[in-house]
Amino acid sequence: MTLKKVEDIKELQIGLTSRCTGSCKFCFRMELINCYQWGGYPAVDIDAKHLFKVIDSLPNLKNILLIGNKGEVICHPEINYIIKELKSRSKIESIYMATNGSSKKKIFWRWLGTILGEHDNVVFAIDGLQDTHHIYRKSKFDTVFGNMIEFIKGGGNAWWQFIVFKHNQHQVEEARKLAKSVGCRQFIVMASRRYDDEFERPVDCDEISQKTKFELALERIDDRKVSCESKINGRVYMTTNGLMFPCCRLACFYSENAYRDPLQLSTKILVSQSRGIISTYRHSVEEILNSDFFRRTFDHLDDEFTDNPLTGVEYTCWRFCRFIDYQKQNIRREENLC
Ligand code: SF4
Numbered sequence: 001m002t003l004k005k006v007e008d009i010k011e012l013q014i015g016l017t018s019r020c021t022g023s024c025k026f027c028f029r030m031e032l033i034n035c036y037q038w039g040g041y042p043a044v045d046i047d048a049k050h051l052f053k054v055i056d057s058l059p060n061l062k063n064i065l066l067i068g069n070k071g072e073v074i075c076h077p078e079i080n081y082i083i084k085e086l087k088s089r090s091k092i093e094s095i096y097m098a099t100n101g102s103s104k105k106k107i108f109w110r111w112l113g114t115i116l117g118e119h120d121n122v123v124f125a126i127d128g129l130q131d132t133h134h135i136y137r138k139s140k141f142d143t144v145f146g147n148m149i150e151f152i153k154g155g156g157n158a159w160w161q162f163i164v165f166k167h168n169q170h171q172v173e174e175a176r177k178l179a180k181s182v183g184c185r186q187f188i189v190m191a192s193r194r195y196d197d198e199f200e201r202p203v204d205c206d207e208i209s210q211k212t213k214f215e216l217a218l219e220r221i222d223d224r225k226v227s228c229e230s231k232i233n234g235r236v237y238m239t240t241n242g243l244m245f246p247c248c249r250l251a252c253f254y255s256e257n258a259y260r261d262p263l264q265l266s267t268k269i270l271v272s273q274s275r276g277i278i279s280t281y282r283h284s285v286e287e288i289l290n291s292d293f294f295r296r297t298f299d300h301l302d303d304e305f306t307d308n309p310l311t312g313v314e315y316t317c318w319r320f321c322r323f324i325d326y327q328k329q330n331i332r333r334e335e336n337l338c
């Protein structure tokens with residue numbers, strides 16, 4: 001897959017909104033709030049009409065991923081309209097959504113289960129049971145679990161995602177059984193992206209790696225092969241303000257000034273040419289795919305990693321997307337419950 005023509009795009013991941021009622025400590029959103037010392041996160045919602053203009057310009061688009069990297073997708077004020085519009089386009093074969101499941105009333109979740117189809121899936125983040133889920137997620141287990149049940153009753157395919165910490169590791173098996181008994185299609189166990197003294201890593205746990213993805217990446221320095229799921233799947237990522245990035249990871253590192261390493265070539269491109277070069281308001285998707293920013297990433301995936309940030313594979317790709325099969329087995333395991 002070359003990912004240079006508009007026809008090459010098969011999947012679009014969308015950050016619908018920066019709103020969220022949660023406050024998970026290791027979320028990129030919380031890091032930004034702390035970094036900028038904001039009292040709260042500024043609310044930015046994707047413009048729904050603009051979103052569908054972009055969607056309608058992608059002739060071979062099949063799969064939609066509603067997964068923000070600093071917001072909860074269902075908090076978009078027009079989420080019902082967006083879902084209905086997505087379902088009305090025959091070219092869209094599947095919608096994959098990730099949610100904390102704690103916002104919205106039960107009637108919304110029942111409706112969502114009704115309108116989504118056999119090929120659509122919603123991942124609910126439930127990190128424990130009644131006495132532990134709230135510790136990291138700060139939301140009530142009964143609320144999230146109840147919303148997931150409504151969604152299942154409506155006919156939706158629910159996946160239960162469980163991030164394992166020391167405080168909940170003893171409940172993974174019980175949660176797995178509960179997920180199966182209520183009709184979840186998948187159960188996912190995941191390592192956290194970070195641990196600290198407040199949220200400690202699991203101990204002697206067979207379920208998942210006790211190390212984070214980044215720690216494993218540093219250990220496996222000689223494992224050089226980068227496997228780019230964006231390039232393999234024909235996927236790009238669109239932010240709430242209409243910027244297009246090769247993926248959500250690069251969006252994390254390059255959408256915020258405070259996070260950009262000034263020495264990285266991608267930063268230099270964005271500074272010298274402005275963020276406008278990847279804005280869907282200013283350019284067609286094909287122009288963005290052929291921008292210096294996109295080419296810097298996609299044309300160098302097979303290059304050696306070097307300590308020089310101006311050459312070789314992009315640092316973010318090297319850090320996150322090596323030894324993918326090993327990662328799947330150790331950082332995020334998906335189990336079919338059907
Ligand atoms: S619910 Fe999701 S978007 Fe909200 S703070 Fe937690 S991880 Fe971040």
Ligand code: SF4
Pocket residue numbers: 226227228229230231246247248249250297301314316317318320321
């Ligand atoms: S970080 Fe790089 S290799 Fe990984 S999905 Fe994004 S563009 Fe591809």
